[in-house]
Amino acid sequence: MERSLFTFMGNGLxxxxxxxxxxxxxFWSGPGDRPPGKNEGGWRLLDPITYExxxxxxxxxxxxxxxxxxxxxxxxxxxxxxxxxxxGADTMLRNRxxxxxxxxxxxxPSVNQLVLVNRSKQPLILLAGELVSxxxxxxxxxxxxxxxxxxxPLPLDxxxxxxxxxxxxxxxxxxxxxxxxxxxxxxxxxxxxxDVWDSVTAGSTAPRTAAAPPPQVSRDTLSxxxxxxAPTQSYSKLYDSSRxxxxxxxMVSEVERRFKRETAGxxxxxxxxxxxxxxxxxxxxxxxxxxxxxxxxxxxxxxSYAVEAVARPSLREVAAKDDAQEFLxxxxxxxxTESERGVYxxxxxxxxxxxxxxxxxxxxxxxxxxxxxxxxxx
Numbered sequence: 001m002e003r004s005l006f007t008f009m010g011n012g013l014x015x016x017x018x019x020x021x022x023x024x025x026x027f028w029s030g031p032g033d034r035p036p037g038k039n040e041g042g043w044r045l046l047d048p049i050t051y052e053x054x055x056x057x058x059x060x061x062x063x064x065x066x067x068x069x070x071x072x073x074x075x076x077x078x079x080x081x082x083x084x085x086x087x088g089a090d091t092m093l094r095n096r097x098x099x100x101x102x103x104x105x106x107x108x109p110s111v112n113q114l115v116l117v118n119r120s121k122q123p124l125i126l127l128a129g130e131l132v133s134x135x136x137x138x139x140x141x142x143x144x145x146x147x148x149x150x151x152x153p154l155p156l157d158x159x160x161x162x163x164x165x166x167x168x169x170x171x172x173x174x175x176x177x178x179x180x181x182x183x184x185x186x187x188x189x190x191x192x193x194x195d196v197w198d199s200v201t202a203g204s205t206a207p208r209t210a211a212a213p214p215p216q217v218s219r220d221t222l223s224x225x226x227x228x229x230a231p232t233q234s235y236s237k238l239y240d241s242s243r244x245x246x247x248x249x250x251m252v253s254e255v256e257r258r259f260k261r262e263t264a265g266x267x268x269x270x271x272x273x274x275x276x277x278x279x280x281x282x283x284x285x286x287x288x289x290x291x292x293x294x295x296x297x298x299x300x301x302x303x304s305y306a307v308e309a310v311a312r313p314s315l316r317e318v319a320a321k322d323d324a325q326e327f328l329x330x331x332x333x334x335x336x337t338e339s340e341r342g343v344y345x346x347x348x349x350x351x352x353x354x355x356x357x358x359x360x361x362x363x364x365x366x367x368x369x370x371x372x373x374x375x376x377x378x
Contacts, residue, residue: 054309059273071122081120084172129184134172138162144359146344161235180307216310251306279315
């Protein structure tokens, strides 16, 4: 992992643009600028855990980074150290040094932009697909990034996942959900509000064949849930509804039980991520810089995988371990990169139907905090 990171650092920045109060760099590089595909980070796959059409391969490593300095969005909101509000004529207040207040004014409310303030003394991690509840509509974070401690109020790009409501609500107070992979894919890659909305109520955007068995949660099921329990198509209400939640809860409970059994008794290694398959197709991976960081996200991630599984065809095939192993290798392709000097670097690499997204922290040392690989469905 470190080899690819430091190779990348040597490429330099070709462009700099202003984004809010932070300086961002944006550039492209070709496939020759990266080392050949390899198994990163000393990762190893354990045997698969399968239930119904969902298969999870634990990813373990004998090494990892110290990530205790970093703050997650859920932690920050729950402690009041992070504030997320609608854009508006009201003033956001931030104590820069505990004495002099700094103020920032914004225009009117926007569907696709909120304002975030990191009041903590820790760098804040934001992952694409994290849901924040409240305000005029529930939203999801549009892109992985890190917000420095003491940074200016940040104009935060988001997507709405509550189509139909636009009314005054409380400040955003919760980030206990990560939307399922089909929605995360549209959020992180296509960057289209319409596609995000469609993926919420479609359940899954994965292609289906006429011969495939029907999913447990169909479009009709979701339509009935919207009508009876989530009239504003609220993501959290829709997938916690009585028509959807029992199937999801049963899958989460059983996979979690089997996951604990499979990963118990590891010697010299710890779980840092997972590779996920639906039926016989490996579709997704989430890998973190440390086991502690993985554990902070694992409960939300597992539920998101289960939501996707119940919305996909109920195929009982089990994906091959060799296919899952491919998701541990670096991709070679055109690379898009965005960065804030001294804070973070985000990059996306696409090769064939696969896309790899990495979030690197640049301080206190260079490390890849989160690595996502997805088999695109569209």
